[in-house]
Amino acid sequence: MRNGWNLESARTRYLCLLLLVLAALASGVLSAQYQKKPPDFGGTYSFPTPTHPEPRADWVRTLDVAMLAAGLGLAAWIVLNRRSRDGTVLLSIGAIAYFGFYRKGCICPIGAIQNVTLSLADSRYMISFGVIAFFFLPLVATLLFGRVFCGGVCPLGAIQDLVLLRPVKVPEKLDRALGWLPYVYLGLAVWFAGWGLHLTLGTWQIQMGRRFLICEWDPFIGLFRVSGPFHMLAIGVAFIAGGMFVGRPYCRWLCPYGGLLAILSRVSWKKVEITPGKETDCGLCAGACPFGAIQHLRAEQASCLACARCYMSCPQELERRGIPAGDAALIQVQRP
Amino acid sequence: MSEKSTRRQFIEGSCRVLGLVTVGGAAGLLTQRTSANAVYQVDPFKCTTCDLCRTSCVLSHSAVKAVNDFEKCGYCMLCPAYMDVLSKPDERGIPTGKVCPQDALKRRVVGKVDAEDPNNNYYEYVVDEALCDGCGKCVKACMAPAGNGSLRLEIRYSRCVECNECAIQIACPDRAIVRVATPGMAPAGPAR
Numbered sequence: 103m104r105n106g107w108n109l110e111s112a113r114t115r116y117l118c119l120l121l122l123v124l125a126a127l128a129s130g131v132l133s134a135q136y137q138k139k140p141p142d143f144g145g146t147y148s149f150p151t152p153t154h155p156e157p158r159a160d161w162v163r164t165l166d167v168a169m170l171a172a173g174l175g176l177a178a179w180i181v182l183n184r185r186s187r188d189g190t191v192l193l194s195i196g197a198i199a200y201f202g203f204y205r206k207g208c209i210c211p212i213g214a215i216q217n218v219t220l221s222l223a224d225s226r227y228m229i230s231f232g233v234i235a236f237f238f239l240p241l242v243a244t245l246l247f248g249r250v251f252c253g254g255v256c257p258l259g260a261i262q263d264l265v266l267l268r269p270v271k272v273p274e275k276l277d278r279a280l281g282w283l284p285y286v287y288l289g290l291a292v293w294f295a296g297w298g299l300h301l302t303l304g305t306w307q308i309q310m311g312r313r314f315l316i317c318e319w320d321p322f323i324g325l326f327r328v329s330g331p332f333h334m335l336a337i338g339v340a341f342i343a344g345g346m347f348v349g350r351p352y353c354r355w356l357c358p359y360g361g362l363l364a365i366l367s368r369v370s371w372k373k374v375e376i377t378p379g380k381e382t383d384c385g386l387c388a389g390a391c392p393f394g395a396i397q398h399l400r401a402e403q404a405s406c407l408a409c410a411r412c413y414m415s416c417p418q419e420l421e422r423r424g425i426p427a428g429d430a431a432l433i434q435v436q437r438p
Numbered sequence: 439m440s441e442k443s444t445r446r447q448f449i450e451g452s453c454r455v456l457g458l459v460t461v462g463g464a465a466g467l468l469t470q471r472t473s474a475n476a477v478y479q480v481d482p483f484k485c486t487t488c489d490l491c492r493t494s495c496v497l498s499h500s501a502v503k504a505v506n507d508f509e510k511c512g513y514c515m516l517c518p519a520y521m522d523v524l525s526k527p528d529e530r531g532i533p534t535g536k537v538c539p540q541d542a543l544k545r546r547v548v549g550k551v552d553a554e555d556p557n558n559n560y561y562e563y564v565v566d567e568a569l570c571d572g573c574g575k576c577v578k579a580c581m582a583p584a585g586n587g588s589l590r591l592e593i594r595y596s597r598c599v600e601c602n603e604c605a606i607q608i609a610c611p612d613r614a615i616v617r618v619a620t621p622g623m624a625p626a627g628p629a630r
Contacts, residue, residue: 141513141560143549149508150562155596157477206599213602218464220603221471228476228617229468233602238465245457314603327599329498369453 166209167235169200173255174239177408178247180254182372185419187410190253194260202257207323211236211251212258212359215288216295216314223296244363248370252353252360253408258322259357262350263409265342269349269392277394281354281405284361291315291358321352349392353407364404374401374408377418390415476617478604482590484614487574491591494609495572501597502572502606504543504565510588513548513560518584519576520545520563532556537579542569567594 140149173193180189201210214237221229240251252259293299294313301308317323321341324330344351353360376387381399388396390412395405401412413419420426480491480502491502516523516532520543525535537543545561552558565576572591580589593606593615607615 140509140511141549143560146550147548147560150564152505152507154505154592155594157595157598158600208599208601210602217602218468221468225471228619229471230476231469234465234468238461241461242458245454245461311608313608314601317602318605323496327497330496331498334496366457369450369457371454 163230163232166205167232167239170236170239170255173197174243174247174251177250177254178243178372181250181374181408181410182247185410185413187414190408190410191264193254194263197255197257197260198264200257201255202261202322202326207257207320207326209233209236210257211240212256212357213314213317213320215358215362216291216316219292219296220312240359240363241366244366244370246371248367248373248403248408249360249363249406250408252363253410256353257326258320259350259353259407261322261325262341262345262352263407265345266349266392267346270347272348272394274394277354283355284358284364287316287356288358288361316358349394350407354393354405367403367406370403373403374406374412376401376412376416377422380418382418384417386415386417387412476619477593477595477600478598478607478615479593479618480591481614481616484612485574485577485591486612486614487578487591488611489573490609490611491606492571492573494606496601496605497597497599499597500572500606501593501599502591503567503570503594503597504572504574504576504589505592506563506565507588507590508562510586511563512586512588513562515557515559515561517545517561517563517580519543519580519589520561523584530556537575538570539573539575540569540571542566542571543576563589565589 173196177190177193180186180193201207209232214233217227217229217233218237221227240255243250254260291314294310294315296312298312299308299310318334319337320334321337323338324334325338325342341352383399385399387401388399391401392411393405393407393409395402395407396412492500495501519537521533522535522537523533525533528534542565543563544566545563547559548562549560574591577589577591579585581587604615604617607617
């Protein structure tokens with residue numbers, strides 16, 4: 103084999119490299135001719151610096167986490183200790199103001215499901231401390247105090263809770279059947295966040311990359327931002343309109359994070375108990391609960407959203423507080 | 439009755455402890471993987487100004503805006519990003535059409551002003567962010583060889599709501615939306 107133009111010989115390779123470098127230099131010189139230098143104003147003009155707004159400072163991000171932790175603690179204290187509906191309403195308004203309108207619905211524990219999944223599925227994905235805290239703090243709070251996060255801290259729950267005007271009782275069977283939807287949604291969301299959909303059936307193919315379904319179909323985030331794609335705003339308005347008559351439809355039948363909390367709340371340390379040890383089994387609380395969470399005359403932890411509506415319907419609770427019971431007492435007297 | 443309830447309490451208690459340990463462990467595992475706080479930004483070397491920044495952002499008025507780097511700007515009178523060089527010229531031979539559909543790129547005469555001949559003047563170009571919708575037409579027009587590449591698209595953190603996952607990142611065909619750690623994130627790269 104001749105030595106001259108063998109591509110594998112070292113000399114030819116160096117020659118090629120040299121040619122490449124020369125070509126690159128030449129093109130650099132040519133393109134440099136087109137580049138116009140900034141003019142020399144002779145000191146009459148100072149170049150303005152382009153502004154780059156800083157991202158949120160680390161301490162503001164820490165404040166979010168602190169607000170979440172404080173909100174969870176406050177919610178637990180209001181619902182379990184103070185047993186106050188007024189307190190829950192105030193906390194809800196605070197949550198809508200801070201996590202909703204100020205933070206524009208991001209970050210939230212519901213969406214954090216996807217960040218956590220993605221960072222577990224793909225080690226290159228960056229996850230921030232804030233997201234970790236937002237995902238795990240409500241889980242811990244639920245193991246300790248039940249679904250207090252749903253009760254007054256979640257802005258999505260709070261906005262539905264405040265628009266609830268005239269709750270209609272949903273048939274129990276339908277309620278239970280729809281109660282499986284959060285887990286279907288959770289599965290879909292986790293799958294799409296971590297892996298995406300790649301299906302091939304013969305010549306028919308579906309290729310969808312990773313998507314954050316929960317965020318793309320979030321009903322209320324568009325309202326908090328007062329902007330967004332049409333489908334998000336439309337779903338939001340629909341949920342608000344429906345939520346006036348059906349208690350918190352998103353929380354009960356769609357929210358994937360609510361599904362997680364429902365499982366954990368079954369073994370929570372403290373529970374919502376309307377009159378522990380002194381039940382008269384009058385059933386007034388069951389009528390006061392707009393979420394069908396009072397089953398067999400006791401609050402069912404998995405579906406109790408810790409809204410504190412039931413307390414004031416209870417004659418025993420009224421007596422404890424020294425409030426004249428009114429109609430409630432009459433009903434109790436009539437019962438044998 | 440009481441025995442049954444204590445057994446139930448024991449099971450619930452163990453489940454609770456197990457849950458707390460699992461939750462704590464998972465959180466601990468994830469903390470090892472974090473890299474502090476991250477933000478989204480446009481990589482100007484990958485961006486091809488495809489217009490999806492304008493339409494994909496979750497905000498109806500996108501958080502992506504064009505930014506002019508004055509150090510690289512040529513301050514030209516005939517700016518290809520300001521005026522549509524192919525549009526009909528007026529009596530002085532200056533094109534009348536503008537590149538920006540929103541008329542968000544504003545200019546003013548700077549330096550020594552020659553009132554007679556506008557071609558002799560220098561102009562400072564500033565993007566009006568209230569009008570800019572991030573379509574990137576000016577960025578494209580400012581690319582070499584016609585322009586200096588001083589204009590580029592940038593995610594403005596004063597507007598960005600820091601979604602859990604950036605909707606533009608999903609839509610971007612050039613993978614030009616990157617996630618960077620917050621310290622030292624200033625996206626001032628050299629012109630392409």
